[in-house]
Amino acid sequence: MTDHIYWKDGSLYLLDQRALPFKKTYLQCKGLKDIVYAIKSMVVRGAPLIGIVAAYGVALGIQEILASKGRIKDDDIDKICEKLAKTRPTAVNLFWALERMKNAFRQYSNKADMPDLMTDEAIAIHVEDIENNRMLSLYGSELIDDGDTILTHCNAGALATGGYGTALGVIRAAHAGGKKIKVIATETRPYLQGARLTAWELYEEGVDVEIVPDNHVGFLCYNKGIDKVIVGADRIALNGDTANKIGTYMIALCASRYKIPFFVAAPVSTFDRNINNGAYIPIEERDSREVKYIHGKPLTLEAIKARYYSFDITPERYVSNFITEKGIIEKPFKKYIKMLFS
Ligand code: MRU
Numbered sequence: 001m002t003d004h005i006y007w008k009d010g011s012l013y014l015l016d017q018r019a020l021p022f023k024k025t026y027l028q029c030k031g032l033k034d035i036v037y038a039i040k041s042m043v044v045r046g047a048p049l050i051g052i053v054a055a056y057g058v059a060l061g062i063q064e065i066l067a068s069k070g071r072i073k074d075d076d077i078d079k080i081c082e083k084l085a086k087t088r089p090t091a092v093n094l095f096w097a098l099e100r101m102k103n104a105f106r107q108y109s110n111k112a113d114m115p116d117l118m119t120d121e122a123i124a125i126h127v128e129d130i131e132n133n134r135m136l137s138l139y140g141s142e143l144i145d146d147g148d149t150i151l152t153h154c155n156a157g158a159l160a161t162g163g164y165g166t167a168l169g170v171i172r173a174a175h176a177g178g179k180k181i182k183v184i185a186t187e188t189r190p191y192l193q194g195a196r197l198t199a200w201e202l203y204e205e206g207v208d209v210e211i212v213p214d215n216h217v218g219f220l221c222y223n224k225g226i227d228k229v230i231v232g233a234d235r236i237a238l239n240g241d242t243a244n245k246i247g248t249y250m251i252a253l254c255a256s257r258y259k260i261p262f263f264v265a266a267p268v269s270t271f272d273r274n275i276n277n278g279a280y281i282p283i284e285e286r287d288s289r290e291v292k293y294i295h296g297k298p299l300t301l302e303a304i305k306a307r308y309y310s311f312d313i314t315p316e317r318y319v320s321n322f323i324t325e326k327g328i329i330e331k332p333f334k335k336y337i338k339m340l341f342s
Pocket of ligand 1: 154161167244
């Protein structure tokens with residue numbers, strides 16, 4: 001699964017994840033506006049992928065300004081990054097990627113081929129993400145035993161990243177290594193990343209996968225043989241508190257109650273070195289219509305209120321280990337997470 005994002009002839013092509021798994025259509029992004037739309041409206045989603053797409057957005061924004069004004073200033077870069085920063089607030093990979101693109105601009109601004117160098121930087125972010133995922137997946141696969149039943153939530157697969165995936169990358173690597181694994185994928189209401197994306201990715205890969213409604217987790221952890229839980233992350237604080245798709249906290253509580261290992265797989269770009277704990281992580285609240293409608297059909301009366309927090313925070317004490325491209329992180333997390341940045 002590597003064709004969900006590609007750069008061709010000055011445009012970024014994105015597989016529209018809203019239509020999966022039924023239709024494979026691509027959005028051609030020719031400029032900054034297209035990229036902002038793609039992230040905001042969930043054409044693409046998943047923390048690492050949001051960061052990568054935003055990086056290409058900076059490159060496209062620069063090209064647009066040069067085409068219209070003939071020159072570009074620091075101020076223009078700030079404006080481009082502000083527009084991208086406003087798309088989705090929780091995944092720190094977005095802000096990490098924007099910072100990296102700003103640094104690249106500072107380095108290349110006086111060079112004649114600056115626009116190409118900025119595109120190259122976005123491509124480098126993309127390629128490095130795939131490499132990091134492969135590496136963390138190899139480390140993570142050591143934690144998986146032959147015959148395991150693994151529960152995962154949302155989609156932390158190739159589709160959520162530059163390629164290969166984080167939580168699903170670990171499963172992919174263990175499967176490729178010959179381990180027989182069964183995966184339980186929660187539906188992940190209301191956007192259904194589990195039912196539509198995770199199940200599809202694993203099915204295509206030949207992994208034994210079964211979808212369950214989100215409300216099954218307690219029952220399954222209690223008596224249906226879940227051996228491990230693996231999820232991805234949108235932002236991890238220095239103490240290990242973890243933001244991920246809404247519902248992750250509930251799953252972590254159940255896993256802890258029944259002593260089921262709970263692993264979080266994420267690249268170092270998902271760790272936020274600026275915040276000490278999860279209280280500082282901004283939680284996105286999305287339009288309540290995403291709860292009240294499915295494929296345009298109402299589930300309830302228009303007058304009835306609904307709420308949709310897109311993420312929650314799992315306190316670090318419920319996480320058994322983090323799986324990163326630099327290795328497996330043990331407790332005490334505070335001590336070892338800081339070492340990721342040295
Ligand atoms: O709202 P989404 O689909 O962007 O949320 C995605 C998740 O919560 C993923 O689990 C997370 O970004 C990790 S992706 C490797």
